[in-house]
Amino acid sequence: MKRIDFWGRDEHDERLLEEVLRGLKTVTCTPKVWYDQLPEEEKSDVGELVHIFTKKNEHKANLEITDIYKIPFGEIKGEIGENIAKGENSTLEEFIQDHIFSWRDALHNDGYELNEDTIIVVEHFKVIDVFDDVKIDLHIVPATETEKNEITSWTDFHLFDERDHAEQKYFSVFREKSFVAFVRYRQDDLNTYMYYRLNPHLKGKVSEKDLMIKAESYAKETLDANNLIHEWHATYSLQK
Secondary structure, three states, X not given: OOEEXXXXXXXXXXXXXXXXXXXXXXXXXXXXXHHOOOOHHXXXXXXXXEEEEOOOOOEEEEEEEEEEEEEEHHXXXXXXXXXXXXXXXXXXXXXXHHHHHHXXXXXXXXXXXXXXXXXXEEEEEEXXXXXXXXXXXXXXXXXXXXXXXXXXXXXXXXXXXXXXXXXXXXXXXXXXXXXXXXXXXXXXXXXXXXXXXXXXXXXXXXOHHHHHHHHHHHHHHHOOOOOEEEOOOHHHHHHO
């Protein structure tokens, strides 16, 4: 069975799959050094049907490959670059920055360098079957250092104090491509403490109650939070 797996920051990040199911993403790109390591039965040809699964191995859709070609990373520019970026539901600048972020360190860990000569396999596709209704959801994903720096401007106190004995985990919350909120979890042997803050630029455009429910579910399902304690959550308490 041929399949495509879409990148995510962790095993719960299904943002790219959501874009595919909504018809927004019609291109996927893979460094050739990784593509070459795929089993032959997982490599695609034009016209072939490919099965799409979630990271939990749930079959969500079928795609048909409409075009495949190779291109150096440095040549993803101009008209061809704009076409690839449009299929990735982004601008060309966003495409370049997003793929430097998602590929550079991972390639380095595998002993390769991402540079202008790195060969990329580009696959264009169209959705044939979708087996579930597509719901625009909030996605909680591990925060990057850049996002942590942005978050400090949202708060009036220092969140990143490592002197605390509890283990601290920082997450960014996205809705589609928008960075809408931040969640911090602190865990010790007994409790999980949760704090959130909305992006002030999106105040009133994102439901704080929906955010808290999502954050609670994530803590219980992913962090094994048996005793969950809210920190600084007066706004949410009034909405319950």
